[in-house]
Amino acid sequence: MAEGAQILIVDDEPQIRRFLRISLEANGYCIHEAATGHDAILKTAQLRPDLIILDMGLPDSDGLDVVRRLREWTKTPVIILSVRDSDQDKVDALDAGADDYLTKPFSMDELMARIRTAQRHAQPQQEEIVFTSGRLKVDLSRRVVTINGEPVKLTRTEYALLRLLIQHAGKVLTHQQILREVWGPEYIHETHYLRVYFAQLRQKIEENPALPEIIITEPGVGYRLVRV
Template sequence: MNREKQIPISVLVIDDEPQILKLLKLILEAKGYRVFLASRGEEGILETAQRRPDIVILDLLLPDMNGTTVIQRIREWSQVPILVLSAIDQEKDKVQALDYGADDYLTKPFGEEELMARMRVLLRRLQPQDNLQVFRSDGLEVDLVNRRVFFQKKELRLTATEYGILRLLVRHAGKVLTHRQILQEVWGPRGMDQIHYLRVYMARLREKIGENSLQPKILLTEPGVGYRLMILDPEDGIK
């Protein structure tokens, strides 16, 4: 996708720290992005509605409202990718932001390369998603049409629950899904407190795709928060 060469990708940064706004504007414009800035939550919501940015970078600590409220308000009418960039590093705050609809969470201070990598993954959502068929990443291949899974060209036998978890992670590849989100989607409302079941199934999935449970590369654990399916090769992803 040569979107960056045709129409600049637009980014809205919502943060009340002037230094962060200045830094992000400098970094992103140097990469060819079009950058809009907002220093208050209400202003950010209005800018999102008017500018229709391709991605929103949001701080949780804003002078007029909590960032989670901004997420909720935006999610009422938009599915724009939202990357939370905050100094808050508490698990409960990360989980809350993700449960309310954020797509990823990065803690300040941040590295420029990690920020750009997280943005690239989220921006893949800009690509047409009408014909999702096959997902590939580092030897893992998931055929969403025929419900078949391969690793290193060898077909894997997954249970219905294992496939349901993997399919959910594939459809949100690169995004952190909280325990609550996965449990609700796969087990339903009655299973939302059964985190131990989810851990057992994730361990089985990792074993079947040959992942080292102590150093996984594809099915990553976000401690205390949930899981993320990584896209390791820029040429891979959903085709």
């Protein structure tokens, strides 16, 4: 998340944009630029950046207005840069919905730290991703598999296999696809592995492994996980 985060720089002076771009890209961020308030709102809607660095002195509109306009529909963190150091300016910007306010000239280190802080704030609580098919339940965020609520212990490879099937639930995965994804490209001819591992997996998650209901064999092609 922190690596490669998208940042939109909004400033009318090209040399400041360039300076920020170089510094931030050196720290692994992915940079977009906008020169006007209008452009900032447009690009935010278009690119959905993870963070916005907004200069207050824009030619076409007041920085405050830009923040207010943005806050009408997005909570993307906004860090204000401004030459104005008065209390009132800071209060107005923060109350308009900005997340932080830095006075020029500012230290790049401090900006970087405040970007990290803003990103922490933006993090939504991670929702749990659970796949369900009949009696089978797979909590992908916890790496926990249950059958009728009973926890099932899977080995690393068994779990990798199941997860791959879940990611393509309903679709047929060919032998080669499975072998390449789970074991690696050099294993694509080891079809015997599939026999052994699907048997093991079925033993653990199917009610009657001889009449599988969750993992279906497509003879001559591959395997498929039934989506319920």
